[in-house]
Amino acid sequence: MAEVVLKNAVKAYGTHPAVKGINLKIEDKSFVALVGPSGCGKSTTLRMIAGLESISYGEISIGGEVVNDLPSRKRGVSMVFQSYALYPHMTVRKNLSFGLRITGVAKDEIERRVAFAADVLELGPYMDRKPANLSGGQRQRVAMGRAIVREPKVFLFDEPLSNLDAKLRNQMRVEIKKLHQRLHNTIVYVTHDQVEAMTMADVIVIMRDGYIEQVGAPLDVFNRPANKFVAGFIGAPQMNFFDGTVVAGGVTINGFDGIFPIDPARFNLPAVGRPVTIGLRPEDIVPFGHGVQPERPVEFEASVPLSESLGNESILFAETGTVSFAARMQQPRAVAEGEILTFEADTGKIHLFDQDSGSTLRRDPD
Amino acid sequence: MAVDLSTLDYGAIARTEARRNRENKGVFVLMMVLSIAWLAPFYYLIVSVLKSPAEYVASHPLALPSGIMPLFANVTDAWVEARMGFGVLNSLLYGVVGAGVAVFIAIMAAHGLARYRYSGRTFWFMLIFAGTIFPFQMYLIPLFFTYLELGLLDTRIGMILFYTAICIPFPVLVMRNYLTQMSSEMDEAARMDGCSEFRLFFSIILPNCKGPFIALFLLQFTWIWNDLIFSTVLTQRVEVRSVMSTLQVFQGAYADVSQTVVMAASLLASLPTVVLFFVLRRHFMQGLQVSSN
Ligand SMILES: Nc1ncnc2c1ncn2[C@@H]1O[C@H](COP(=O)(O)OP(=O)(O)OP(=O)(O)O)[C@@H](O)[C@H]1O
Ligand SMILES: [Mg+2]
Numbered sequence: 001m002a003e004v005v006l007k008n009a010v011k012a013y014g015t016h017p018a019v020k021g022i023n024l025k026i027e028d029k030s031f032v033a034l035v036g037p038s039g040c041g042k043s044t045t046l047r048m049i050a051g052l053e054s055i056s057y058g059e060i061s062i063g064g065e066v067v068n069d070l071p072s073r074k075r076g077v078s079m080v081f082q083s084y085a086l087y088p089h090m091t092v093r094k095n096l097s098f099g100l101r102i103t104g105v106a107k108d109e110i111e112r113r114v115a116f117a118a119d120v121l122e123l124g125p126y127m128d129r130k131p132a133n134l135s136g137g138q139r140q141r142v143a144m145g146r147a148i149v150r151e152p153k154v155f156l157f158d159e160p161l162s163n164l165d166a167k168l169r170n171q172m173r174v175e176i177k178k179l180h181q182r183l184h185n186t187i188v189y190v191t192h193d194q195v196e197a198m199t200m201a202d203v204i205v206i207m208r209d210g211y212i213e214q215v216g217a218p219l220d221v222f223n224r225p226a227n228k229f230v231a232g233f234i235g236a237p238q239m240n241f242f243d244g245t246v247v248a249g250g251v252t253i254n255g256f257d258g259i260f261p262i263d264p265a266r267f268n269l270p271a272v273g274r275p276v277t278i279g280l281r282p283e284d285i286v287p288f289g290h291g292v293q294p295e296r297p298v299e300f301e302a303s304v305p306l307s308e309s310l311g312n313e314s315i316l317f318a319e320t321g322t323v324s325f326a327a328r329m330q331q332p333r334a335v336a337e338g339e340i341l342t343f344e345a346d347t348g349k350i351h352l353f354d355q356d357s358g359s360t361l362r363r364d365p366d
Numbered sequence: 367m368a369v370d371l372s373t374l375d376y377g378a379i380a381r382t383e384a385r386r387n388r389e390n391k392g393v394f395v396l397m398m399v400l401s402i403a404w405l406a407p408f409y410y411l412i413v414s415v416l417k418s419p420a421e422y423v424a425s426h427p428l429a430l431p432s433g434i435m436p437l438f439a440n441v442t443d444a445w446v447e448a449r450m451g452f453g454v455l456n457s458l459l460y461g462v463v464g465a466g467v468a469v470f471i472a473i474m475a476a477h478g479l480a481r482y483r484y485s486g487r488t489f490w491f492m493l494i495f496a497g498t499i500f501p502f503q504m505y506l507i508p509l510f511f512t513y514l515e516l517g518l519l520d521t522r523i524g525m526i527l528f529y530t531a532i533c534i535p536f537p538v539l540v541m542r543n544y545l546t547q548m549s550s551e552m553d554e555a556a557r558m559d560g561c562s563e564f565r566l567f568f569s570i571i572l573p574n575c576k577g578p579f580i581a582l583f584l585l586q587f588t589w590i591w592n593d594l595i596f597s598t599v600l601t602q603r604v605e606v607r608s609v610m611s612t613l614q615v616f617q618g619a620y621a622d623v624s625q626t627v628v629m630a631a632s633l634l635a636s637l638p639t640v641v642l643f644f645v646l647r648r649h650f651m652q653g654l655q656v657s658s659n
Pocket of ligand 2: 043
């Protein structure tokens, strides 16, 4: 049993709170990703769990035991650092076994665990090298090996892949996922890369400015963002946001003629004439004939002054009147600068947010 | 658009390159002159120790020697006349213990100053750092009277204490910079691995300071070895004197020794630091750059 529970956890540096009262329950054996923009307190939260930062207020428990006053070595957690933090003067083998040796684990037990980690991470050929003679990806694996041999209840990762190139990052993403499937430890994984969070985690925690904005399964967070911030943070390219107004039977984008019909069973619509923020993802505004035909489309024309071709798809930056937006073009063709295309917006995929608070207007059971 | 290599004006290219080289040549000549000026005293030393006293007087001081055999007589004379045995042993003792202990203490201090956060750590650093900014001669008189009071004057332990103390501040400065640049995540990893603070220092930090340790040891050893003024003032007995103050028997109105013997003694006295430098050269060069992860 190694669930991690944070109750009103606060971290203050002097008078400046970096983590502002977080409540979070991380289930046993789950893979939880903490995401959020730089400086939002992800690392601080992780380091509080690790025991590398004191807990200013509130309570953190691991496996049912309150750990506020336990030193990190007694918490049953291992951490993989962004810089790997390998011991430069030790060989890979020594790096792996160091923690076990100094805590008095029996010799054959050390050998068994080191051999297991070396096997899982395919470190065999490098065991007698020093970290300076390893590639970035190999160092990364040694860092993970060092975490594995301690057989922790909880693995903590702080942006472990951010020093790798894109290709290696994809590869390591898969390896970490496999590791989780094989070892079944609880994993808390900090990243600012939402692709990593979406693809690896069972649960995503989106943080902003020391608070948690939303907790949920990746698709849940993607399809039902709790507020405008989460909607904008998850998904690339970013969701389009429009200033809109409530009209009879739906909403309209200011400066645009069409009406988007809204099912009042799904949204708490403000009174007619009130402002709302409308959100539509680029893949839900489709150039006619390129991509999925929306079920309930609103059709309109827009010019495309700029497009980015990615090969398998293009991102079109389009304008109509005073409204500009990004759209995703599947089965792409070359688009001339300023070309006018017909777009279909999928009203079924629309997101509505309160203009002041940014909270979603979606009714809970969808 | 590929360059058509057959149509390039190679003459013009060569002239441009040559102009660049000429600028370098000026620098080269300057370097040569400086090198010769720098090497001239060494040349004088080498040719002198290879001459017998009679040959030295007869020939021009910079003339080449006729053989190498007088070297042995000169060296033996120097060693016996000045009783250099004591001096060399004492200086070795002072240098190895003084520099070794000083650099070790400096690394401990720098570890505390660079890798822990507490209020007042800048103050403590400035206090230690202050030890490097005053001229050492300033300490001479107070030190003399204090040592007189404490009975440390003219003792080996007094010399070791003094050399150790005076060799601490500069290494603290260097090591603090070095340790500040070392990843603090490594400490955290070690703590999570179960290290106590002492274990962290001895098993993780200290082994990673090998390079700068050697470099600083070498610098401080050389300083102690070459020190004349403190050794002269704080010691009198030949059994306690360092090698440099031992050489002083050759100076002064009553000294009746050939210049060739003096030179041989100087050569002997400077040999250990030179040897040490060559043995540890590789570490010395690498020592002051921070090894990254
Ligand atoms: N030792 C410290 N002293 C003072 N403030 C700190 C300290 N460490 C972090 N902070 C502040 O706490 C806030 C959260 O920092 P944290 O490192 O948790 O951010 P993060 O979400 O991990 O960001 P990033 O994605 O850039 O790593 C930041 O505003 C940061 O400036
Ligand atoms: Mg961080």
